[in-house]
Structures are given as C-alpha cells and as structure tokens.
Amino acid sequence: MAERTLRARERSFFGHPRGLATLFGTEMWERFSFYGLRAILALFLAAPPVRNGLGLPAATAYAVVGIYQGLVYLTALPGGWLADRVLGARRAVLWGGAVIMCGHIAMAVPVPGPALIWVGLTLIVAGTGLLKPNISSMVGHLYRDDEDARRDSGFSLFYMGINIGAFAGIFVTPALAGEDRWHLAFGAAAVGMAVGLAQYVLGGRHLRGAGLRPGDPLTAAERARAVSRVGVAAAAVAAVALAAASAGMLTVDNVTYAATAVTVAVPVAYFVYILRHPHVTADERRRMAAYIWLFAAAAIFWMIFDLAPGPVTGFARNHVDLTVFGYAIPAGWTQNFNSLFVIVFAGVFAALWLKVGDRVGSPAKFAFALFMAGLSFVVLSAAAGIAEGGAKVGIAWLALMYLIQTFGELSLSPVGLSVTAKLAPVAFKGQMLGVWFLASAVGDSVGGQTYRLRAFVSETQYFLLLAAVAVLAGLVLLAWSGRLRHLTGEHIPA
Known part of the structure; x- marks a missing residue:
C-alpha cells in the first residue's frame, strides 16, 4: 500500500x-x-x-x-x-x-x-x-x-x-x-x-x-590542497591584471584575447592529459585521437552557429526589414527562428537517424552539419550583398538561414552527445560530457573574435569567408570519414 x-x-x-x-x-x-x-x-x-x-x-x-x-x-x-x-x-x-x-x-x-x-x-x-x-x-x-x-x-x-x-x-x-x-x-x-x-x-x-x-x-588533505591551488591561481590572475593595468594594457579587447586563449588552451591540455593518462588503454587512446577530429568539427560549427546574438542580430537590426504583418519587431526576436525550427524538426531528424541506421556514420553527420553551417552563411552573404546597395532585405532571408542552421544543429548536437558517451575512456566517463561542451566554449570564444576581420573585408566577404571555413572543414572530415569510423569502432555495414 x-x-x-x-x-x-x-x-x-x-x-x-x-x-x-x-x-x-x-x-x-x-x-x-x-x-x-x-x-x-x-x-x-x-x-x-x-x-x-x-x-x-x-x-x-x-x-x-x-x-x-x-x-x-x-x-x-x-x-x-x-x-x-x-x-x-x-x-x-x-x-x-x-x-x-x-x-x-x-x-x-x-x-x-x-x-x-x-x-x-x-x-x-x-x-x-x-x-x-x-x-x-x-x-x-x-x-x-x-x-x-x-x-x-x-x-x-x-x-x-x-x-x-x-x-x-x-x-x-x-x-x-x-x-x-x-x-x-x-x-x-x-x-x-x-x-x-x-x-x-x-x-x-x-x-x-x-x-x-x-x-x-574531499578529504581534509584534498580540501587543503584545493584551497591552496585556488589561492595561488587567484593571486596569479590578480598579479597579471595588476601588471596589465599598470602598463595600460588592461582593456576590454585584451581581456577578450586572453580569455579566448585560455578557452582554447583548456581542451588542448585536457586532451593531452587524457591521451597520456596511465589508466587509458591503447584502444581508448586510439578512439580519443579520432574523437579530437569530431571535437574540432563541432567547435567550427558552434563558431558559426553561435554568432546569432552578435553579427547576425546586428545584421538584422541594420539591414533587414523587420516589419511583419505591419508590425515592426525587435531585431532580437529573429533569434527565435531557431527555437521554432527545433521544435518542428527535432522529431523528424530523430526518425531520420533511425531510418538511415548504420549507413551514415557520425563523421558524415558532423560533415553534413558543417556543410549546413557553411550554406547558411552563403545565404547570409547573399543577403548582405543585396543590402550593400542600400536596400533592406526581407526577413525571409534570415528565416532561411536559421532553417539551414537548424538542420545542421539537429545533425550534430544529439549525435555529439551520443558519440562522446560512446568513446569516453572508462576512467573519464563522468567527465567527458563536460569535455564535449568545451567544443561550444572554443567555438563561441573564437567566433566572437572573427568580426574583427571586418576591418579588412566587407560584410558580404566576412560571411562568405566563414562559410568557406565550414565547408572546407566538412570536406576534410568527409574525406576521412571512413578512417574515422574505423578508429572509433563504429559498425560499418557491408
């Protein structure tokens, strides 16, 4: 009872x-x-x-x-x-x-x-x-x-x-x-x-x-060591900040450069640590070496995808006719295209991956996501080219860009979580999900710096350049997809 x-x-x-x-x-x-x-x-x-x-x-x-x-x-x-x-x-x-x-x-x-x-x-x-x-x-x-x-x-x-x-x-x-x-x-x-x-x-x-x-x-000894290390790290950061301020170098730009460098360095150090760890077997080490390729691909995808609140919304505010049914909507609202498309298509992609089964491996799905990221910015580049003439473009351009990006997100994000869990060494099972999210950290941090290229190229060229990076990365990944599937131990149908 x-x-x-x-x-x-x-x-x-x-x-x-x-x-x-x-x-x-x-x-x-x-x-x-x-x-x-x-x-x-x-x-x-x-x-x-x-x-x-x-x-x-x-x-x-x-x-x-x-x-x-x-x-x-x-x-x-x-x-x-x-x-x-x-x-x-x-x-x-x-x-x-x-x-x-x-x-x-x-x-x-x-x-x-x-x-x-x-x-x-x-x-x-x-x-x-x-x-x-x-x-x-x-x-x-x-x-x-x-x-x-x-x-x-x-x-x-x-x-x-x-x-x-x-x-x-x-x-x-x-x-x-x-x-x-x-x-x-x-x-x-x-x-x-x-x-x-x-x-x-x-x-x-x-x-x-x-x-x-x-x-x-933590044990008492571990707690003491942790407090000591945090104290040393905090003192080091404070000393660097004080030195930078004294030299007149503590600017917003320089802080973003330093933070980007740290964000990139953390996963690099973490992967080195995992690959050299004595409890990681040779087979696990081989799989992790392959996983690094997928991690890099994910970072490039998020580098483009998470420009939505920055350059993409800035473009919407300056160059898109935001009148919908006679009402002028805020530029920030355009970011909700992605949310709507995820709700509509999440089930479709879940069914699609069940249908294709083992015929399409994880590397190919990641490559498809990169192609979608690249194509989305080709669309945005075309819209920017039209806007260079002074006319505002229709909001349908942004809707199409977000639709294409959503297809890429649904191909990469859930698959990335799955492959991370599969390839994680036994000694790092509990930590690897956090490692997967580091791909977003790297992509977002580096992506935030890319708009500095606008000092040298037009907005049209900026979007097109990022599109080229994504497509090139997708081609490389696709070319190596068979080898990567073998390294990761994925079943390859005859």
Missing part, C-alpha cells in the same frame, strides 16, 4: 516524480534569463551612450558576447567538480541560481559606467557554471537504475522546459529593451531567475535525496 501511494504521488507530473516539475521550472526560468540577456547583449554593448548603451565598437561588443557564451560552457567543468566534491548538486543549483540573479540585478541598476555590467556578467558566468551541469544530473537521480525508459522520457520533458524558457526569454527581453530601455530588460531576466529560485526552494521537498550530498567529498 505504501509503495502504491508513493508511486501515485510520483506520477503527478505527466507520470513522473514531482521533483521533475521543480527542476523543469528552475531550468525553464534560468534559460529564460540566459537567452533573454543573450538576445540583447550585443545590441546593448554597441549602442551609443545617448541610447543608454556602452558605445563599444561592434567588433569589441561581439567579442565580449562570444567570450561570455564560451565562459558559460567552460565554467561547467569546475561547477560540476564543486558539486561532486564539495557542495552536492542540490546546493550547487541553489547557489548558482542566486549568483545568476545577483548578476542580472547588478546589470539592471541604471548607473553610469560599465563597472556593474562587467560585475554582472562575471556573476552570471560563475552562477551558470554551478547551476547548468548539476541540475541535469539531479534529473537523473530522480529515477531508479532500472527505469531507463522513464528516465529518458523525463529528460525529454526537461529539455522541453529549456526550449520554452529560451523562446520566452528571446520574446520578452527585446520587446522590453526597445532602443534604450536595456536595464528594464536586464531586470526582467533577474525576475525570471528569482521566480525559478522561489519554485526551486518551495518544491525542494519533492526532490527527496537527489543531489543532497557530494558524491565524492
């Missing part, structure tokens, strides 16, 4: 544990705040002071957005470690959400100067690194080990929350921001995160023991 009563209570959220509703709502509101800020950040940074913006050059503004996105993914690694060794996932999510909310509040305060903006972005990055990886792990802990199908269904509902939150955030904040009400929009993001935190705390009783304690807590 007690078991039946418990199961009845668990099935109160679409047949799933009630704790899923708590995590669903928390993630939905966190994504609302994240994508809401992302939709307007570049426009705010580049807006002149007369419109309450920071007045940064476009290349600098887009570089900041790229670094911001890249660091969000990069900090997921230390965020996951802190949950596993120190805080437990439950507290990591709570603290992360609180830090994110404080970051948005800092940005919402309408004071002159950029100081609170940089403080706010730093807090959001740190908080997201704590919340993002650990809330997903808590979803898995709501289910027993023998409930694989139910767990998969639960994750599907959870990711629905991500898409709902992203769509709503991109819809609300650009409308609130207008041309000069940026701080009002930042405040809306803060309110969204506050709502998510409130329902997380109120619904905490439904989470039962999920994430309550760290899975592998």
